[in-house]
Amino acid sequence: MSSIPEFAELLADTGKSAVHLEMRDAYFSNPRFEAWQDGQRVDWDDCATWWRPYHQDIAEAVARGVTVRRARIVSEPVTDYIRWEHYQTRANVEAGEQVRWLPRRAAWDLLLPGTDLWVFDGRLMRVHHFSGDGEWISKELSDDPALVEQHAAAFEKVWERATPHDEYEVK
Incomplete structure (x- = not known):
């Protein structure tokens, strides 16, 4: 696929499900993380201070x-970045996302993708590429049915083992 739509457009075209797998212990820094530090x-x-367009897209x-x-x-123990993500995940939950956490030691026997990704309606996958220090590099889109199915299945295995956000304690 030559042109990759923005996340909001992909989500707007989604009818049933969107799943997101994140596997990094740190991502690029940002002002909200730095303020938390x-x-x-x-x-x-005060919803107006933390509600972002992303949250609106999810809520819709x-x-x-x-x-x-x-x-x-x-x-585990988690990085400061993950500790902050856990703290601010309340915003994702308020928007309507379901979030779960899986310690890496509990995922050792799963076959996992090499990078973070989104799968939309089990038919389209957006893959995210980051540098070693967590800086955003690029994204790719795939609608290859076999590839999307493999990655969606990997997500489901993680989801089955993971702890719901409100039960997960950062360590």
């Missing part, structure tokens, strides 16, 4: 019946 915390009562998809799930495979 400096001790700033989200005012969860969920409202029209799309199930959105995210599974994170993490090393």
